[in-house]
Amino acid sequence: MSEQTASAPAAEEGPKNEGNRRRKHQRRHSHEASLNMDELRELAELVNEHGFTDFEFENKNIRVRLSKATTPAYVAAPQPMAVQAAPAAPAAPAAPSAETATPAASEDEGLHIITSPIVGTFYRAPGPDKDPYVSEGSKVSPETVVCIVEAMKLMNEIQAETSGEVVKIFVENGQPVEYGQPLFGIK
Amino acid sequence: MSEQTASAPAAEEGPKNEGNRRRKHQRRHSHEASLNMDELRELAELVNEHGFTDFEFENKNIRVRLSKATTPAYVAAPQPMAVQAAPAAPAAPAAPSAETATPAASEDEGLHIITSPIVGTFYRAPGPDKDPYVSEGSKVSPETVVCIVEAMKLMNEIQAETSGEVVKIFVENGQPVEYGQPLFGIK
Amino acid sequence: MRDIRKILIANRGEIACRIIWTCKEMGIKTVAVHSEADREALHVKFADEAVCVGGNPSAESYLNIPAIISAAEITNVDAIHPGYGFLAESATFATICEDCNIKFIGPRADVIAMMGDKVEARRTMQAAGVPILPGSPDPIESTEEAAQLAREIGFPVIIKAAAGGGGRGMRIVRQESELHGSLETAQSEALAAFKNGAVYIERYLERPRHIEIQVLADEYENVIHLGERECSIQRRHQKLIEEAPSPAIDAETRRRMGEVAVKACKEIGYSSAGTFEFLLDEDGSFYFMEMNTRIQVEHPVTEMVTLADIVRNQIRIAAGEELYYSQDDVQIVGHSIECRINAEDPVKFTPSPGKITAFNIPGGPGVRVDTAAYPGYTVPPYYDSMIAKLIVHARTRELAIARMQRALDMMVVEGIKTTIPLHRKIMADERFRSGNFSTKFMEEFDA
């Protein structure tokens, strides 16, 4: 039954993304005069109902464009990973990274993301009994050490390389991280 | 190099068809001044019903564009036939039928098409020295015999099954025809 | 020697593609025939020419003999390959081909006709020294005759349609009191299904295996066999999984079954590829069931373990060539398993036609896929539900099962339901893995 399971994420993705886009368009156009929200909603539903992926509307007062991303490559690509993700080892770094590698744009938009420059194990403090280098709310400057990533028995201190306030910590202490994995969100 | 060859027809098809469709719709709707929701709904249904994937509308007040994702299936499907069509036997019925089975909609729209009900060899006359049953310009009634399709040594007389004037003959005398292949256009 | 330069394939789906592959390898041109629904089918795309022979129902297209013969004539082919199903075992079609001077790739029409009649086939095989189940030599006429016979044979007995197959017109009778009702039901089912109400009666085996022997025979009485296939994993007489060799057959049994089949072929003047289906009882004795006078769905497992190309052999034999290897050249190497991937609900077995949105074929060592499907292909509702055959080959049965599990994991079919999950379950099943099972496997597996 796993091919059904495997298709599920792909199937969900379409409507969800479309929802995001629809909201964005509503926000952008709701104050304008000649089409009201109800009409726009109806329009979007109409376009969607018929399976259209692109809609543009424009007159001297207004221009509307709706589009739905089609990803034929993704659909056509084999996706056995979803099948295996469930029974795979729970401590696998792949699973968390798949979720955290691309933080939801809505939440984390505008944040500066500090990513891991190396593969290893993430530590928030210089030692087991020590305080964390930074916590949510900490102010950082480019030289501030924000964490350690241990690789091959070496403790690599990671610097912020930006200034701002720590508003998000993506990884828990002691967790494995891969190259490019988001560690902190800085505002 | 044949994979390049094979892809060429598919690549050409898209833009050409789209062009046809766009022209047709411009003709149909260019007199309209504006669009309300009912009209948009009607429009979407109309476009969808006809299986179109792209629609644009624009005048001095308004511009509307609808499009639907074309099936990636066709792109992904193997198409070695184009590769082999060239070196294949020239008398092959497959090649002509591929062209004539779906007469270009623009030319033959409105014509009633008499198709071959059986596989066989098409003859326009009852014998080698005889006159053709019908020619372009002939008037036919439902019982008029329009040709013979020979199958398994049997001469099968094909009747018009409609009334009108023969305006097009799709197949040459003595050519093989397959099931459903257009033989005559009647107006 | 007949010159075969162009072959019309009177079939569709994977077997039409399979035949085209071998024709290409032999430098023979191919003509595909197709219904309207199959215009975009792969066998149409891969053939050198294609002819639409009729509407979507099989009766209008793939079973439409005049249309197919006409297509053969207008494309000027030398021979017709019927594949399996459709017209493959139609003596009428084979006769018409002969009359039209088109070589039918298969045995002579009279041999097809004889093997198509179960009672006649049984009698012929018995005369040829093939062991058959104790039973009625002729169709049963009355309940009295049936009762008399059943007492001689010993219960349980089975009533079978003389013309049939696929379980229709078939009844198991475990005691004399059930005999009358079962006989009537079987006769009326047989009449409805095959337009022939004749039935016969024979001993019923409780836990037999379905074992079949692949033979190759040319027109010069050279006959060899390519060993056996294990086909006991069936659901309502539809095979689901086949293997070669059988885990229940040793070299000596293989030799004995093979010799019986080879001798029978010589007796009846058989030529072309063919299959003897046997029931193997728990005590090691085996009994003739029927002969299939065509290529089988499951022929690839034999090809994997022998490296023979059975379709190539069919074509060469049809061209009047002699077999180009002898029994001593036939070596069984390793173990092969085939899973039939059907467009069906894997639990309820209801058909699931529709568009295949994603399709990934497994590759790598020891994996073969025979299919006519592709990403974007729409499985039409008119025909057989089999969309692919997944075949593996490895040194041992245990390794072949592991390979099949890996291949099933890599095979992705989305948009329709398939039997892939069922095959995964069977491959993981202890009884299947033990090799110790009978044709009752699926009944007990379902339960």
Next chain:
Amino acid sequence: MRDIRKILIANRGEIACRIIWTCKEMGIKTVAVHSEADREALHVKFADEAVCVGGNPSAESYLNIPAIISAAEITNVDAIHPGYGFLAESATFATICEDCNIKFIGPRADVIAMMGDKVEARRTMQAAGVPILPGSPDPIESTEEAAQLAREIGFPVIIKAAAGGGGRGMRIVRQESELHGSLETAQSEALAAFKNGAVYIERYLERPRHIEIQVLADEYENVIHLGERECSIQRRHQKLIEEAPSPAIDAETRRRMGEVAVKACKEIGYSSAGTFEFLLDEDGSFYFMEMNTRIQVEHPVTEMVTLADIVRNQIRIAAGEELYYSQDDVQIVGHSIECRINAEDPVKFTPSPGKITAFNIPGGPGVRVDTAAYPGYTVPPYYDSMIAKLIVHARTRELAIARMQRALDMMVVEGIKTTIPLHRKIMADERFRSGNFSTKFMEEFDA
């Protein structure tokens, strides 16, 4: 015995997938590593876990030893399979794996180091009784020394980089007057390419074949060979087409070459799969070129004709198991050919990365495809251009060529250019079909 339950695959592309397939069949968990560009790659999707180890250039990811070792540590694997290329013949990497208590799936680090040094390898092989081309035992220091040696050996001679491969630092010298210039060029090329300017000199064969012997050796001095591969179809020392067996090798030559390779493995204490590359001269004599201490790209042709799973053998040997078959169990059955399908212009050989818009893999009898590509996959510009290996198996070489032609016709790759048209041309070439060719084939074919 080491317990290997989880393997990290320090590679990408088809070979990473190939290793995952066997791991799945063995019930071993897998960890893929990948660069940022390979996030959507098939080896990432099919592995149980995946770790991004760095940026797109190989040096930052697939050659990044600290990152790969860290990935192995955080995923807690028992062993690392290096595939081919990248770190597969890095003695440093093998040593670090040993130090970190991770089993490197391959021979010992000191054996890798020895075989990586051409002069050292040559000396060792000569001592082990392996025939080598007459030439310099040590790196050449001066033109005088070279001239003296060349006179003894007889012209033409070839100058080769001691550390090298792939044709860099290589010069053919047909007369003494050219010697000085060629020596200097070769030395500076070798220095630039391998940071080691040492070169040696040996007899040059005008029309040799490239023949290699596949060996399997466990840690207990059990060594067998799986016969030879014919790899003469090369372009600028890049193999394009490989076969097993070679049309130029008879059973006696196979036995002699195999025995030499097996004896050498025992002498040097080799364990794991390995390949002895030989040049076969027109007179039937053969000379050691180099030993590859890893799985080869072309290993499938050997798997097809022997039914051995070479990756499975590597893993079992790494786990400390004994070889589970002997030389007598090795049978060469039929003929196998592999075509490397590269994302390259088939005439100019310029790389053609990009998105694959249509991708159809051939199936049917005797066809194997090893690939990491799929419809919609984008071939990145950072790595090797090989996107698939098309492998066929049939009873004879002639049938295998016909099968390869059919498979090439069925293989559809759109959106990028590939070497498929080149392979079609070679398969149709009379000289190729005759089997009578040398490593010069492609030079003459291009002309």
